[in-house]
Amino acid sequence: MYRFNRYLNIIISVLIASTFLFSCEKFFDPEQELNITDEKMFDDWYEYRSAAMGLYGLQQNLVEQLVILGELRGDLLTITENANADMVEIYNFNISRNNIYASPTNFFKLISACNNFIRILQKEHPEVLDPESPVTNYDRLYGEVLCMRAWTYFTVARIYGKVPYIHESLVTIEEIEQYINSPGTYTDSIYINFSRDGYYQDTLYNQPVTLDKQYYDLDLVIDLFTNQLENNIKAVGVNHYIDNGDASWEITVWNTWAMHALLGVMYLTQGDYTKAIGHLEQIIYNTFENYRYQLDYSFSYGNWRNIFSYIDSREHIFTLWFNKTNFQQHELQSMFEPFVPHKYMLKPTRFAITNWETVWRNQIMNQNDQNPEESEMISPGIPGDFYRGYGSSYLYLKNGIPLSGDEYMDMLLLKREEDLRSANAIMEDVDTIVWKFSINKGRFDQDANFIIYRAAGIHLYVAEIYTWWAHERNQQIVVFPTNAINIVNNGSNYDINPRRRQMGVRGRIGLGGTNDGIRIANIIYIHDPFTNEIMGYRDLTGNLLAKQLLLEEEILNERARELAFEGERFYDLMRVAKRRNDPSFLAKKVSAKFHEGRRKQIYNLLLDESNWYIKYFD
Numbered sequence: 001m002y003r004f005n006r007y008l009n010i011i012i013s014v015l016i017a018s019t020f021l022f023s024c025e026k027f028f029d030p031e032q033e034l035n036i037t038d039e040k041m042f043d044d045w046y047e048y049r050s051a052a053m054g055l056y057g058l059q060q061n062l063v064e065q066l067v068i069l070g071e072l073r074g075d076l077l078t079i080t081e082n083a084n085a086d087m088v089e090i091y092n093f094n095i096s097r098n099n100i101y102a103s104p105t106n107f108f109k110l111i112s113a114c115n116n117f118i119r120i121l122q123k124e125h126p127e128v129l130d131p132e133s134p135v136t137n138y139d140r141l142y143g144e145v146l147c148m149r150a151w152t153y154f155t156v157a158r159i160y161g162k163v164p165y166i167h168e169s170l171v172t173i174e175e176i177e178q179y180i181n182s183p184g185t186y187t188d189s190i191y192i193n194f195s196r197d198g199y200y201q202d203t204l205y206n207q208p209v210t211l212d213k214q215y216y217d218l219d220l221v222i223d224l225f226t227n228q229l230e231n232n233i234k235a236v237g238v239n240h241y242i243d244n245g246d247a248s249w250e251i252t253v254w255n256t257w258a259m260h261a262l263l264g265v266m267y268l269t270q271g272d273y274t275k276a277i278g279h280l281e282q283i284i285y286n287t288f289e290n291y292r293y294q295l296d297y298s299f300s301y302g303n304w305r306n307i308f309s310y311i312d313s314r315e316h317i318f319t320l321w322f323n324k325t326n327f328q329q330h331e332l333q334s335m336f337e338p339f340v341p342h343k344y345m346l347k348p349t350r351f352a353i354t355n356w357e358t359v360w361r362n363q364i365m366n367q368n369d370q371n372p373e374e375s376e377m378i379s380p381g382i383p384g385d386f387y388r389g390y391g392s393s394y395l396y397l398k399n400g401i402p403l404s405g406d407e408y409m410d411m412l413l414l415k416r417e418e419d420l421r422s423a424n425a426i427m428e429d430v431d432t433i434v435w436k437f438s439i440n441k442g443r444f445d446q447d448a449n450f451i452i453y454r455a456a457g458i459h460l461y462v463a464e465i466y467t468w469w470a471h472e473r474n475q476q477i478v479v480f481p482t483n484a485i486n487i488v489n490n491g492s493n494y495d496i497n498p499r500r501r502q503m504g505v506r507g508r509i510g511l512g513g514t515n516d517g518i519r520i521a522n523i524i525y526i527h528d529p530f531t532n533e534i535m536g537y538r539d540l541t542g543n544l545l546a547k548q549l550l551l552e553e554e555i556l557n558e559r560a561r562e563l564a565f566e567g568e569r570f571y572d573l574m575r576v577a578k579r580r581n582d583p584s585f586l587a588k589k590v591s592a593k594f595h596e597g598r599r600k601q602i603y604n605l606l607l608d609e610s611n612w613y614i615k616y617f618d
Contacts, residue, residue: 074569076352114149116171143236147254150225161613258318261453293455300508305392322447336434356389358529380532387509489517
């Protein structure tokens with residue numbers, strides 16, 4: 001018979017269980033690898049859904065790679081003396097082919113699984129190919145798998161610069177490896193090509209098919225998969241809440257909002273701001289479900305850290321769920337914590353820490369923009385982004401014990417008063433650790449959820465677009481940088497919403513006011529980062545480009561405060577450097593974390609854009 005009589009090599013890394021739908025806690029045993037024939041497996045809907053959970057198990061296996069490749073190559077994360085050899089290679093941009101974090105194997109396993117499941121859905125439920133047929137759960141499942149495959153290709157292309165296109169007839173990792181290692185063509189034994197309607201016009205090949213090996217760069221990947229998502233999906237995301245009453249399920253599978261996020265980020269990466277804003281604004285300006293992704297008091301001030309404690313549909317868009325009880329774990333705590341049995345291999349950079357500690361709230365200036373040299377600081381205010389920074393994203397440890405909040409604030413205030421001797425006494429023999437994946441976790445849990453997309457990140461993408469997006473209005477080309485500032489500071493970009501008072505990205509942690517919000521004006525004052533005293537100023541009067549560049553950098557720094565260690569930093573730097581057509585922008589930021597003797601070498605290396613990618617397929 002045809003290909004579907006082969007074993008279904010989805011390589012499911014979760015245990016199929018008929019009871020899985022009753023709650024997130026019934027996710028499956030990730031250690032069991034199953035090879036199940038499609039005849040045995042797809043007798044009813046629950047078996048389809050169980051198989052789909054295997055795809056999410058494979059996506060879970062990517063979490064450590066996502067963090068290390070997306071953060072360790074950036075400017076917010078560095079290595080400790082305990083780092084393993086593979087981490088050191090990533091850090092130094094000197095990556096060998098057998099580096100475990102650089103291997104594309106887990107990505108290809110996921111692509112293979114998606115290809116297989118897509119083909120089975122097309123064969124057994126060809127209505128998924130018919131745009132006129134009523135929407136069913138099989139359509140929603142089909143949408144999930146198409147989104148997952150598109151995300152995987154997009155992620156691989158950002159890491160490696162190019163990706164071999166894996167033909168849909170290749171449905172096992174063995175076939176994919178043979179195809180990738182082939183000299184240029186690969187002969188596949190049997191292939192079924194389904195027509196659009198899927199019912200009566202299948203084109204069948206029951207003889208060997210020769211496949212040309214093709215590599216797609218990032219632009220081609222975006223073109224191909226945005227077209228698929230825009231045109232081939234009728235619905236995304238099975239609504240499990242109807243069956244199990246667990247609202248978190250909606251967030252732990254690909255869903256409509258996650259699809260918009262993926263499309264928006266892909267278009268933004270390509271520089272198509274009109275299409276990007278069309279998808280991202282559907283998320284932040286949606287008026288459905290109690291305006292769910294608008295930034296209100298829900299995670300304001302001290303509640304910000306709760307974003308990482310549980311899954312909540314007001315912030316989380318798509319999150320990979322983990323749970324120790326069900327053996328759903330990862331190694332992030334081990335990488336970041338110094339407590340036995342953890343290894344403390346990675347830690348925040350100096351820039352990451354100072355980016356939080358040199359934010360000021362409630363400052364008071366006597367500002368004279370007509371004669372800026374006469375402006376003076378009346379009160380420098382209070383230093384520190386202490387809701388998102390200390391105690392949430394990072395900690396200081398002395399002799400294995402965290403510094404208290406009082407000690408931390410004393411240190412910052414002593415720096416403000418330029419009493420560095422006393423400040424340094426507090427910080428003597430202190431270790432700095434990443435804490436975001438340890439919030440409310442026990443020593444051996446290692447099961448923090450991993451967020452792929454969340455509301456604040458989307459708001460900051462939209463702010464970034466408004467910084468540059470120029471379009472025609474009343475026969476004039478206009479840009480809206482004030483919209484970007486409002487999105488970040490206080491949420492006043494929204495129409496008045498009496499149901500949910502908007503606060504903005506900075507506003508919800510108390511930094512979006514007149515005196516402590518991002519401000520882009522004609523006169524930009526330069527402050528000492530540790531005392532907040534005025535050191536000088538820049539006159540940007542009439543210089544829109546300079547204001548846009550400054551605002552872009554402010555938003556990039558805000559992304560670092562809000563989204564540090566969540567896997568996107570290096571790609572943020574890449575995107576901005578490409579927009580500016582200036583590789584030195586990325587090179588300068590990344591090389592700054594190296595010691596003086598190595599800094600220049602890394603800077604020069606990263607001036608060559610080809611070195612931003614892992615050259616696995618060269």
